[in-house]
Amino acid sequence: MTDKAQFMDRMLSLGLSRVSEAAALASARLIGRGDEKAADQAAVNAMRDQLNMLDIKGTVVIGEGERDEAPMLYIGEEVGTGNGPEVDIALDPLEGTTLTAKDMPNALTVIAMAPRGTLLHAPDVYMDKLAIGPGFAPDLLSLDMTPTERVKTLAKARGGSTSDITVCILERPRHEELIAEVRATGAAIRLITDGDVAGVIHCAEAEKTGIDMYMGAGGAPEGVLAASALKCMGGQMWGRLMFRNEDERGRARAAGITDLNRIYSRDEMVTDDVIFAATGVTSGSILAGIRREPGYVEAETILMRSKTGSVRRMLYRNPTR
Numbered sequence: 001m002t003d004k005a006q007f008m009d010r011m012l013s014l015g016l017s018r019v020s021e022a023a024a025l026a027s028a029r030l031i032g033r034g035d036e037k038a039a040d041q042a043a044v045n046a047m048r049d050q051l052n053m054l055d056i057k058g059t060v061v062i063g064e065g066e067r068d069e070a071p072m073l074y075i076g077e078e079v080g081t082g083n084g085p086e087v088d089i090a091l092d093p094l095e096g097t098t099l100t101a102k103d104m105p106n107a108l109t110v111i112a113m114a115p116r117g118t119l120l121h122a123p124d125v126y127m128d129k130l131a132i133g134p135g136f137a138p139d140l141l142s143l144d145m146t147p148t149e150r151v152k153t154l155a156k157a158r159g160g161s162t163s164d165i166t167v168c169i170l171e172r173p174r175h176e177e178l179i180a181e182v183r184a185t186g187a188a189i190r191l192i193t194d195g196d197v198a199g200v201i202h203c204a205e206a207e208k209t210g211i212d213m214y215m216g217a218g219g220a221p222e223g224v225l226a227a228s229a230l231k232c233m234g235g236q237m238w239g240r241l242m243f244r245n246e247d248e249r250g251r252a253r254a255a256g257i258t259d260l261n262r263i264y265s266r267d268e269m270v271t272d273d274v275i276f277a278a279t280g281v282t283s284g285s286i287l288a289g290i291r292r293e294p295g296y297v298e299a300e301t302i303l304m305r306s307k308t309g310s311v312r313r314m315l316y317r318n319p320t321r
Helices: 009-028 036-051 097-101 147-158 173-184 196-204 220-233 246-254
Strands: 057-062 086-095 108-115 126-132 166-170 188-192 213-219 236-242 263-265 275-280 291-293 296-305 310-319
Touching: 009 036, 009 086, 009 108, 009 275, 009 296, 036 086, 036 097, 036 108, 057 220, 086 196, 086 220, 108 196, 108 220, 126 196, 126 220, 147 173, 147 213, 166 173, 166 196, 173 188, 173 213, 188 196, 196 213, 196 220, 213 220, 220 236, 220 275, 220 296, 220 310
Parallel strands: 057 086, 166 188, 166 213
Antiparallel strands: 086 108, 108 275, 126 213, 126 236, 236 263, 275 296, 291 296, 296 310
16 A cells, blocks of 8 residues: 555544644734744744654645754654654644734634645745635636736626625735736725735635635745645635745755746645645634633634545634643
């Protein structure tokens, strides 16, 4: 039996949720304290400890950075007991360090796991991203389309007008022209300050979140995590790596990427079954944040499996001492 065949996503999923929960609980102690680095480090330490309890031969392919830049959960780090299947791990121990430090909504801990060699080894560069939810014809949109064409095409597919479309965009100076063009179509925009994994996930539940499309440039590692979530929930996503200098192009080549202009679809970023877990740190539109009540602490986690399309929302409560 091959290592790939041994990827028992059903058995591993609950363990993955514990990893996500532990990171959220650890970082929650730093909510509103103004210290982004301390909050991130607390999440990293807790996530690493829990990962090393799992019976896996895990390799971090999306992590906190290169080995020399990140003391823990760096790209290439091996985690787990070493006794189980070989797996790729993509993680963001605290997506929204600024959100946590400032006690703002939508900070999450995020992790995905898949068979070895099936997650895109995205370097730490920007990625131009485009995502929509389920129920549309394959390849309805493209990164080669203008923002205006994307909005009009999606509106037509929905049987409505461009004024019915809401686009989620990360609020950054680099997106000023994108924002102006999208608004010129008549579409609405929901700007987010951080957390583009959550922004993409919103597209999968448009009726609930009010978000129909995600556009814009953000971290490539977060793009792989978002693609993992959409593979479980349904939806389409495309990403193209963006490079500002030769050093960044070198990072991509070192990660095994030869076509630097390639547009990756969701299933090219995540080529096999994947499990995904996220836990709320601060309350937001996807998950409730950590709650401390007299005598206990509570966390909400979303746990998903692409193999079955299952989405579980779980409430974890633990007595405080």
